[in-house]
Amino acid sequence: MAEPRPLAETIAARIAVYLGPHTGRMAVKTFCERALGRGPDTLSRDDVPRLLAALRPMLRTLIGAAQCEAVIAQINRELER
Amino acid sequence: MRYRILLVGPLLVAAALAVALGAVDDPNQRRLLLRVEIELVKLLALAGCATAAVTFARGDYLRRAWALQALCYLLLLTRDATYLAQLRLGPRLLGIHLDYWHAALVLAGNAAAVLGSWRLARAGQIAGIHHPESRMRRRVVLGITIAVALAIAGPSLVIDLKAVLDGETGAVVPLASDVGDIISLCFIAPVMMTAIALRGGLLAWPWTLLTASMLGWLLYDGAHTLGHFVQFGPQRLRALGEVFRALACTYALGAGVAQRLVVRSSASSPAAPA
Numbered sequence: 001m002a003e004p005r006p007l008a009e010t011i012a013a014r015i016a017v018y019l020g021p022h023t024g025r026m027a028v029k030t031f032c033e034r035a036l037g038r039g040p041d042t043l044s045r046d047d048v049p050r051l052l053a054a055l056r057p058m059l060r061t062l063i064g065a066a067q068c069e070a071v072i073a074q075i076n077r078e079l080e081r
Numbered sequence: 082m083r084y085r086i087l088l089v090g091p092l093l094v095a096a097a098l099a100v101a102l103g104a105v106d107d108p109n110q111r112r113l114l115l116r117v118e119i120e121l122v123k124l125l126a127l128a129g130c131a132t133a134a135v136t137f138a139r140g141d142y143l144r145r146a147w148a149l150q151a152l153c154y155l156l157l158l159t160r161d162a163t164y165l166a167q168l169r170l171g172p173r174l175l176g177i178h179l180d181y182w183h184a185a186l187v188l189a190g191n192a193a194a195v196l197g198s199w200r201l202a203r204a205g206q207i208a209g210i211h212h213p214e215s216r217m218r219r220r221v222v223l224g225i226t227i228a229v230a231l232a233i234a235g236p237s238l239v240i241d242l243k244a245v246l247d248g249e250t251g252a253v254v255p256l257a258s259d260v261g262d263i264i265s266l267c268f269i270a271p272v273m274m275t276a277i278a279l280r281g282g283l284l285a286w287p288w289t290l291l292t293a294s295m296l297g298w299l300l301y302d303g304a305h306t307l308g309h310f311v312q313f314g315p316q317r318l319r320a321l322g323e324v325f326r327a328l329a330c331t332y333a334l335g336a337g338v339a340q341r342l343v344v345r346s347s348a349s350s351p352a353a354p355a
Contacts, residue, residue: 019282077349
């Protein structure tokens with residue numbers, strides 16, 4: 001059985017659909033450090049809402065509020081699996 | 082596949098236009114062909130930018146950016162329409178000479194283009210995206226872009242500025258247009274940088290096509306500048322300029338459509354490997 005994907009990787013992969021792999025990964029790293037004060041490797045389930053809140057303005061700017069919420073809902077669904 | 086069509090389509094349109102302009106010798110037919118082409122490509126650009134604008138909700142950052150781009154094309158089309166109105170209504174509209182209407186519409190169109198391009202150019206910064214290139218390299222690219230924009234649109238600016246200083250008030254409109262062109266062309270660098278930062282993602286498509294549109298306008302201005310220095314033949318030069326205009330406008334259509342496709346894409350489409 002495959003190991004579950006780390007949380008940060010799942011989030012980065014979802015936003016990379018829009019932002020590309022480099023910017024997706026860097027966005028998760030940057031906003032993790034900004035919102036939580038630590039790196040994406042330390043991300044726990046409890047941190048996810050704060051990280052997603054930090055990512056929201058970026059996504060809203062580039063894909064609009066409606067699509068941003070759809071992407072965040074999709075990320076939450078993927079993390080619940 | 083749809084995005085690739087948006088990338089290749091404008092090249093095919095430009096090639097078809099070049100062939101058509103090469104094939105038509107009769108001056109009346111040529112004039113008609115150019116008029117139809119100019120209005121058609123502006124309409125397509127308007128449709129693309131308006132499509133992108135309405136894709137976003139009220140309050141979304143990019144809605145206003147695309148709306149301003151659409152407004153620019155709308156005002157330029159309105160200016161063209163006043164030429165037709167002149168044939169039916171005479172030289173005045175609502176008691177004001179049509180030259181003043183033309184001037185006001187061109188000035189407003191340029192202002193909208195500058196503001197729209199400025200908002201698009203700032204989107205990457207506002208979003209806080211991380212650029213893969215170093216700050217130094219980005220500054221070099223920006224410097225090169227400003228130098229190229231000045232080299233291409235600068236000569237026209239100098240000529241029109243001299244005309245204004247010599248008392249030709251009519252040259253104020255092309256002068257303002259030149260200033261607008263230079264400012265808008267300088268925004269190519271940040272838009273291109275955004276496209277590069279987003280490569281591999283769906284959003285790279287609208288930004289790449291937008292960069293292509295801006296480069297098309299740069300080449301369009303370049304074709305006009307070339308006329309000041311090289312004996313290329315006015316007919317050939319005009320054809321060259323129109324091919325670049327067609328590229329600029331059809332890539333604006335493509336960018337707007339790509340923007341809509343991205344924003345309306347399914348949020349659950351397969352994720353890229355991180």
